[in-house]
Amino acid sequence: MQRQALVLGLGQFGYALVRELASHGVEVLAVDRREDRVQAVAPFVAQALTFDAKDEASLKRLAPERRDLCVCAIGDEARESSIIVTALLRQLGAPRVIARATDELHARILTLVGAHEVVNPEQAFGARLATRLAFSGIEDELPLGGDLFITELRTPPSFVGRSLLELALPRLYNVTVVAIRRVDNGAGKLALPDPREPLRADDLLVVVSPPGAVHRLTERV
Numbered sequence: 001m002q003r004q005a006l007v008l009g010l011g012q013f014g015y016a017l018v019r020e021l022a023s024h025g026v027e028v029l030a031v032d033r034r035e036d037r038v039q040a041v042a043p044f045v046a047q048a049l050t051f052d053a054k055d056e057a058s059l060k061r062l063a064p065e066r067r068d069l070c071v072c073a074i075g076d077e078a079r080e081s082s083i084i085v086t087a088l089l090r091q092l093g094a095p096r097v098i099a100r101a102t103d104e105l106h107a108r109i110l111t112l113v114g115a116h117e118v119v120n121p122e123q124a125f126g127a128r129l130a131t132r133l134a135f136s137g138i139e140d141e142l143p144l145g146g147d148l149f150i151t152e153l154r155t156p157p158s159f160v161g162r163s164l165l166e167l168a169l170p171r172l173y174n175v176t177v178v179a180i181r182r183v184d185n186g187a188g189k190l191a192l193p194d195p196r197e198p199l200r201a202d203d204l205l206v207v208v209s210p211p212g213a214v215h216r217l218t219e220r221v
Helices: 012-025 037-043 056-061 076-091 106-111 121-135 167-173 215-221
Strands: 004-008 027-032 045-050 069-072 097-100 117-118 138-145 149-154 178-181 204-209
Touching: 004 012, 012 027, 012 037, 012 167, 027 037, 037 045, 056 076, 069 076, 076 097, 076 106, 106 117, 121 138, 138 215, 167 178, 167 215, 204 215
Parallel strands: 004 027, 004 069, 027 045, 069 097, 097 117
Antiparallel strands: 138 149, 149 204, 178 204
């Protein structure tokens, strides 16, 4: 069955979110009080509506209790509205509410009014960018639960021509290569690594490790 999502707030974050959800086959119902934003997303969502999401009667007609997920993506210009809308979604029985926060205080309040998950896209992007800038070779890094990270790492020069078996990364650095993105492998598609095959200079290694392990590796090799 096709998943259904209700997204409230269509600023830059909300717009990007509904486009990506729709591209992944999710049936999206998008809402904003600004007509221009609604018209911008209308071509690629199941339904786009213009109204103020703080209007409880209008929000109730969208049946948030029947949606797989509801996202309050209202931005920094309307923090009070985002708190009210998050609370209304929970009161109306939404099974999963994800709310966008703009700072730590905002996040705590959203949690208190019932958000199942709180995200801060600016903070998350800043942290990821800082990692890429601070540590040579890291292309991207994402938390994978509370005690693991998944990192995309350019092959260090000292690894080129050597196999994963020879490098013994799990034993020496507590880092496990789970996939390799190779340029000539279907335009850079991911593939499972062959532990005996020599690494190439243009390989991107997708690794799983505890916090800090990849950072230490990049400093030592």
